[in-house]
Amino acid sequence: MKIAIYGSRRQHSSLPQVRAFFEEARRRGAELILHRKLYEHLREEMPDFMAEVECETVEELGPEAAADYAVSLGGDGTFLRTAAWIGSRCIPIIGVNTGHLGYLAALDIADLPHLPEALAKASVLFRVEKRSLIEVDCEAVRRKRLWPYALNEVALMKEESASMIVAETWLGDEPLAEYRADGLLVSTPTGSTAYNLSVGGPLVEPELDVHIISPVAAHSLAMRPLVVGGGDPLRIVPGGRAPYVRLALDGRSVSVAKGEEIVLRRGPFHTLVMQLRTRSFTDTLRTKLHWGDE
Numbered sequence: 001m002k003i004a005i006y007g008s009r010r011q012h013s014s015l016p017q018v019r020a021f022f023e024e025a026r027r028r029g030a031e032l033i034l035h036r037k038l039y040e041h042l043r044e045e046m047p048d049f050m051a052e053v054e055c056e057t058v059e060e061l062g063p064e065a066a067a068d069y070a071v072s073l074g075g076d077g078t079f080l081r082t083a084a085w086i087g088s089r090c091i092p093i094i095g096v097n098t099g100h101l102g103y104l105a106a107l108d109i110a111d112l113p114h115l116p117e118a119l120a121k122a123s124v125l126f127r128v129e130k131r132s133l134i135e136v137d138c139e140a141v142r143r144k145r146l147w148p149y150a151l152n153e154v155a156l157m158k159e160e161s162a163s164m165i166v167a168e169t170w171l172g173d174e175p176l177a178e179y180r181a182d183g184l185l186v187s188t189p190t191g192s193t194a195y196n197l198s199v200g201g202p203l204v205e206p207e208l209d210v211h212i213i214s215p216v217a218a219h220s221l222a223m224r225p226l227v228v229g230g231g232d233p234l235r236i237v238p239g240g241r242a243p244y245v246r247l248a249l250d251g252r253s254v255s256v257a258k259g260e261e262i263v264l265r266r267g268p269f270h271t272l273v274m275q276l277r278t279r280s281f282t283d284t285l286r287t288k289l290h291w292g293d294e
Contacts, residue, residue: 007073020113075099133267152191172232183216
């Protein structure tokens with residue numbers, strides 16, 4: 001069994017669990033691949049122990065570094081970066097939450113020492129969900145060579161705090177709306193519990209094939225969140241007073257000139273997310289959002 005590991009470089013409080021995880025993985029004969037920045041961080045935190053850990057360290061996952069599973073150590077932001085690290089490789093990702101809400105994580109940090117044992121019987125304990133991505137096609141993204149996919153959302157925001165944005169949008173070949181707002185989000189079902197939730201967008205089951213369009217502080221009460229099928233591309237042409245807007249793909253951002261067309265479509269591959277069979281989407285909502293708490 002080969003395990004690829006990506007993590008936040010804020011692991012100080014989690015070091016006992018990380019150490020126990022490595023010891024158990026070694027005992028079970030698992031091969032480890034660590035992102036180089038995480039490895040260097042752990043070498044600083046516990047140099048004597050890490051000097052004895054046999055692992056491969058990489059910046060990017062090449063074909064020779066294929067793994068059976070990927071582990072994300074951190075919060076939801078770390079999970080998104082892990083998904084970008086994995087890219088189009090069909091490697092299931094399991095999130096171990098060391099952050100706050102951790103919607104994407106299947107496990108808490110206390111579970112980490114037992115993870116190698118759990119992965120040995122993964123087909124019994126876990127289900128693998130296929131999560132859709134949004135592919136972004138625009139000149140600014142190509143020019144900056146950003147990874148052109150978003151697992152959570154694509155956000156179009158104003159660069160100048162004083163002026164709103166105008167976003168002409170088309171769904172397929174049909175004109176949709178001219179959004180006038182502080183920003184415009186296009187989210188996947190996975191991202192429905194992220195930025196979309198904070199601006200009043202709907203929660204959506206994570207494996208549905210839809211996109212969620214949510215204005216941020218719309219300048220008209222008629223502009224409401226909208227759920228559309230994932231099959232038709234969404235075209236957006238930004239306008240407004242400012243010469244540029246800010247386009248963010250899961251936090252990775254670039255400036256886009258007014259009038260430059262942005263095309264959003266369903267990504268050509270899925271991110272594979274591991275979840276416990278004993279925990280459903282509704283369980284996660286009740287736990288994370290405290291539904292039913294008195």
